Amino acid sequence: MSTTGNSVACEGMYSQLIDDEGHRPDVGHGARPVSGVRLISRVSSPGPYRLATMCLATLCAVLLISIIAVTAHYKNKPQGGGEATPELQKQTQDVEVTALLANISKLQQEKTQLQKEKDELQTKLDARAATKAPEVIQSTTAKPPPPIVCPADWHLFNNSCYFISRNTRDWPESQSYCQSQGGYLAMIHTAEEQTFLWNLLPRGHWNAFWFGITDEQTEDKWVWVDKTPLVGGFWEVGEPNNHINEDCGYIVKTRVLERVAIRSWYDAPCTMYCRFICEKEMGPGASTAIPH
Incomplete structure (x- = not known):
């Protein structure tokens, strides 16, 4: 037993000496090797393992780099169903x-x-x-209507013809005569119409002309011959005054030049005989009889 143990111990010592041969300069080349086969095995065995180790280390490094790259890629990419980053929004x-x-x-x-x-x-x-x-x-x-032509001694103003009588009648007879000619005693509504008629009247000592206004039915309620009420009027100052049952209106034109058209109406008894003014509206079927 003692011999076998010593043999193993010596063999271990020689193996250690062989492994450290390149590092221990005090060991001479004359020393006797214990086993040639074991020496060759110890010297040539590290080459393949070292290559395998290097390949494995390279593969590990590549795998680690791949894992890091994939992790970084998926870390920057938003997961499905998650909230998008502000930049993406x-x-x-x-x-x-x-x-x-x-x-x-x-x-x-x-x-x-x-x-x-x-x-x-x-x-x-x-x-x-x-x-x-x-x-x-x-x-x-349509063709334009023909121009209005008044009968002889009638004067045109707007759409009416006017006749200034040369003889005298009372107010009712004057109205009847105008009606026989297809007209009526003149109804004067505007200052232009009043001035037109005033200019047709001759001057005289007291030239008076009946026109179509009366208050015979109701005192101070003057109406036209068509029963429409008077609005305004062209009365002389102080007229109408109903001095002696004066219920009909007439226009007076004298030699006094200060008298003007728009202040020339007076009231007088309807039975007085005066000249008169007839008006006739012109249109289809209008009378063309010549008054006398």
Whole structure:
């Protein structure tokens, strides 16, 4: 037992010496090797393992780099169903706004095109209407009415003819005569009409002319011969005064130049004999009889 143990111990010592041969200069080349086979095995065995170790380390490094790259990629990419980053939201909004602006621009262009087509159609319609207008006007326009021609001794003003009598009658007889001529005692509504008639009357000492106004039915309620009430009037200062049952109106024109048309009406008894003024509206069927 002692011999076997010593042999193993010595063999271990020689193996250690062989492994450290390149590092211990005090060991000489003359020392006897314990086992040639073991020496060759110890020297040549580390080569393949070292290559395998280097390959494995390289593969590990590549795998580690790949894992880091994939992790970084998925870390920056938002997960499905999660909230988008502000940058992504802004990009999405920008895209939507751009799309909306493009749609608005397209609609505006379509609107402009439609307006242009509408204007063209309107121009064509106007041109067609203009070409047909003369025919329509020619076929629908009535001939202008013939000019009003008053009978002899009658004077035209607006659409009425007026007659200044040369003989005298009382107020009722004067109205009857005017009616026989297709008219009535003159009804004077405007200052222009009053002035027109005033200028037809001759001046004299006291030239008085009946016209169509009376308050015979109700005192101080003057009405025209067509029963419409008087509004305003062209009375002389202090008239009407009903001095002696004066119920009919007349126009007075004297030689006094200070007298004016718009202050020339007086009231007088209807039984007085005066000259008179007839009025006749002109129209289809109007009488053309010559008064005398």
